[in-house]
Amino acid sequence: MKRKVYYIAAGLLILAVTFTLVTASGRSGDNQSDSTNSGRFITTDKLINSLETSTRSNPKDSDSQLKLANAYLQKVRETADTSYYSKAATAVDKAEAIKPNNPEVFATRAAIAYGRHDFAAGLKAAQQAAILNPKRAIYHGLVGDGHLELGNYEETVAAYQIMVNLRPDLGSFNRIAHIREIYGDIPGAQTALRSAISASSSFPENVAFSQVELGKLQLRTSIDAAEATFKQALVTVPDYEPAFQGLARAAAARGNMEQALKFIKQASESLPIAAYATDTGNIHVALGQDKLAAQQYQLARLAYQKSSKDGIDTDQEMALFLADNTKDYKLALTKAQAAHTSRPNIYAADTLAWAHYKIGNIAEAKKYSAEALRLGEFDPSILYHSGMIALKNNEPEDAKRYLTKALEIHPYFSIVQVPEAKKELAKLST
Numbered sequence: 001m002k003r004k005v006y007y008i009a010a011g012l013l014i015l016a017v018t019f020t021l022v023t024a025s026g027r028s029g030d031n032q033s034d035s036t037n038s039g040r041f042i043t044t045d046k047l048i049n050s051l052e053t054s055t056r057s058n059p060k061d062s063d064s065q066l067k068l069a070n071a072y073l074q075k076v077r078e079t080a081d082t083s084y085y086s087k088a089a090t091a092v093d094k095a096e097a098i099k100p101n102n103p104e105v106f107a108t109r110a111a112i113a114y115g116r117h118d119f120a121a122g123l124k125a126a127q128q129a130a131i132l133n134p135k136r137a138i139y140h141g142l143v144g145d146g147h148l149e150l151g152n153y154e155e156t157v158a159a160y161q162i163m164v165n166l167r168p169d170l171g172s173f174n175r176i177a178h179i180r181e182i183y184g185d186i187p188g189a190q191t192a193l194r195s196a197i198s199a200s201s202s203f204p205e206n207v208a209f210s211q212v213e214l215g216k217l218q219l220r221t222s223i224d225a226a227e228a229t230f231k232q233a234l235v236t237v238p239d240y241e242p243a244f245q246g247l248a249r250a251a252a253a254r255g256n257m258e259q260a261l262k263f264i265k266q267a268s269e270s271l272p273i274a275a276y277a278t279d280t281g282n283i284h285v286a287l288g289q290d291k292l293a294a295q296q297y298q299l300a301r302l303a304y305q306k307s308s309k310d311g312i313d314t315d316q317e318m319a320l321f322l323a324d325n326t327k328d329y330k331l332a333l334t335k336a337q338a339a340h341t342s343r344p345n346i347y348a349a350d351t352l353a354w355a356h357y358k359i360g361n362i363a364e365a366k367k368y369s370a371e372a373l374r375l376g377e378f379d380p381s382i383l384y385h386s387g388m389i390a391l392k393n394n395e396p397e398d399a400k401r402y403l404t405k406a407l408e409i410h411p412y413f414s415i416v417q418v419p420e421a422k423k424e425l426a427k428l429s430t
Contacts, residue, residue: 065095103132110142117313119149137167151345170199184378208237220410241267253412274303282415297325315339329358350382365389380406380413
């Protein structure tokens with residue numbers, strides 16, 4: 001059943017498995033299929049049904065309340081329906097009233113806060129969980145998640161290392177993969193993702209997520225390998241929307257925009273979120289269908305606005321979207337500034353640099369571009385932005401270096417920006 005309301009997929013990339021915090025033991029219950037997922041995620045539906053029944057019959061069972069909260073969080077991952085955050089928070093409140101000072105309560109609060117993009121509050125809760133029980137691996141992963149989004153990269157590495165030392169599982173390997181990618185170790189990131197896939201999970205979606213992330217990295221060097229991995233994800237979870245998005249990007253990398261459009265529509269018609277609407281718009285741009293692109297960008301904008309109303313902080317994501325796909329550069333700058341204040345990581349700095357570039361504040365753009373590159377020249381999108389800023393700042397050699405490196409790192413990093421990078425490099429070479 002196609003959903004009529006657009007959601008923004010909320011949560012961290014590396015929160016792939018934090019929502020299985022305390023749910024692994026819950027596998028009983030009646031079959032209940034949600035009309036939004038056509039039974040594809042029946043494990044989660046069964047679990048929620050069982051736990052809702054259990055908590056109604058025994059409302060003083062703190063552990064069941066926490067398991068229910070985390071099942072709701074897994075449901076957010078599978079449906080992008082952010083209303084489950086409120087349900088999860090209610091269950092946690094009940095669990096805490098029954099059993100105060102429980103580290104699982106703090107850990108689950110951290111996961112909810114991260115999903116809503118309140119990273120400072122999430123980190124505080126995660127740290128409390130880790131203090132109460134330093135031997136629980138997932139708590140250190142949650143601590144690392146908060147540090148990651150707040151731009152504390154050394155602390156992130158340290159927390160993730162503790163997690164993987166305590167428990168080398170899908171969650172820890174996914175986190176190791178992401179931090180390796182940030183530092184430019186793509187082979188190491190791929191190795192970690194393969195370990196994550198091998199480790200498996202009680203929830204097939206978590207495995208499919210890891211497969212899609214692996215496919216994204218493979219797309220940098222081999223379209224064939226990436227396509228094969230995206231198709232493996234569709235075997236793990238049939239009709240898995242992120243896998244269709246991956247196949248759309250692979251088709252676009254081959255220059256087959258009609259096929260790319262077909263794949264992204266399979267994703268967006270099943271799970272209509274902002275990211276898929278934006279990708280659909282970008283493909284329409286590549287096909288010269290500007291009016292259709294504008295319609296998709298409007299849907300994406302509405303999705304971000306709805307998420308904000310639902311209590312999700314989308315400043316960073318919306319700022320980048322506005323800078324890339326609209327002329328509303330003043331609002332993009334305002335949101336980018338707010339995001340950089342609350343979430344001062346390299347991506348927030350890059351977004352702020354790009355918003356300043358779009359509005360014509362080149363000196364400020366250069367300042368934040370340098371901040372975005374503080375870990376090194378590893379991210380193709382950051383390098384593209386840095387190259388365009390350098391070009392506008394009358395620094396052709398720097399512009400050429402950044403743009404060249406962006407394409408060397410990932411020749412298909414953006415449907416829209418790759419052609420722009422190539423066009424500017426051609427001008428610089430004449």
